Amino acid sequence: MSQTAETLSPHALMAILMGRRSIRKYHPDPVPEEMVEQMLEAGRWAPSASNRQPWRFVVVRDEQIRKAVAQHAGIAVIRFTFVEEAPLLIMLLGDRSNPVYRTFLHEDVGLAGAQIMLQAHALGLGTCWLGGIDKDAIAKILRVPETMEIVGMLAVGFPAESPKPRPRKPLEDLFYRDVFGNRDAVGVSAADAGWWKRLMSKLRIKFVGRG
Numbered sequence: 001m002s003q004t005a006e007t008l009s010p011h012a013l014m015a016i017l018m019g020r021r022s023i024r025k026y027h028p029d030p031v032p033e034e035m036v037e038q039m040l041e042a043g044r045w046a047p048s049a050s051n052r053q054p055w056r057f058v059v060v061r062d063e064q065i066r067k068a069v070a071q072h073a074g075i076a077v078i079r080f081t082f083v084e085e086a087p088l089l090i091m092l093l094g095d096r097s098n099p100v101y102r103t104f105l106h107e108d109v110g111l112a113g114a115q116i117m118l119q120a121h122a123l124g125l126g127t128c129w130l131g132g133i134d135k136d137a138i139a140k141i142l143r144v145p146e147t148m149e150i151v152g153m154l155a156v157g158f159p160a161e162s163p164k165p166r167p168r169k170p171l172e173d174l175f176y177r178d179v180f181g182n183r184d185a186v187g188v189s190a191a192d193a194g195w196w197k198r199l200m201s202k203l204r205i206k207f208v209g210r211g
């Protein structure tokens with residue numbers, strides 16, 4: 001049995017996954033440095049394409065910088081004022097200096113961001129991913145170089161609200177068996193995928209890389 005399976009039951013993990021909420025009200029108390037480190041450590045262990053780990057994080061605690069950044073959180077005429085109250089912001093950046101790195105940049109940084117949010121929740125912190133931000137304006141404030149892309153921003157703090165779960169689409173509406181569109185309990189054969197695809201899959205070289 002792996003170490004993870006010994007220390008964390010599937011039930012306990014599911015409780016963390018299902019218990020996380022986007023938090024939009026925070027206590028002003030600062031987030032302890034050990035907690036910041038644990039969140040970033042969770043992000044560091046995210047999987048990434050070819051293990052490139054293109055993520056970089058900017059942890060913004062300084063009140064002046066935080067408030068300046070928060071001014072640029074919003075969509076159209078709506079400003080997300082709650083961001084100003086969060087004692088901590090974590091900017092999720094991706095290294096786009098290498099064209100190869102760019103291919104899966106959003107997937108990689110997104111996964112790191114998700115792990116950070118989940119670890120934050122396990123630590124009793126609340127987070128909210130902010131996609132509605134003026135990335136150019138924030139990049140200037142934070143002196144983000146051209147080679148880096150701001151993928152997202154997390155507001156972080158001790159929650160001052162406990163929102164109900166947001167609705168989720170029913171599982172049965174979200175998946176099919178074997179081929180897209182098949183909802184029958186018994187799957188259908190995908191053998192009719194076409195001669196070209198069948199030939200290509202036969203010709204494929206086995207990939208055993210560890211990278």
Ligand SMILES: Cc1cc2nc3c(=O)[nH]c(=O)nc-3n(C[C@H](O)[C@H](O)[C@H](O)COP(=O)(O)O)c2cc1C
Nearest residue numbers: 020021022023080128129130131132133152165166
């Ligand atoms: C990529 C992404 C962008 C988001 N952008 C915003 C945003 O700009 N403002 C906001 O208040 N919430 C934002 N959210 C939070 C979503 O609204 C929230 O995750 C969703 O409603 C589900 O609620 P839950 O996180 O509590 O389960 C974003 C979430 C994701 C994953």
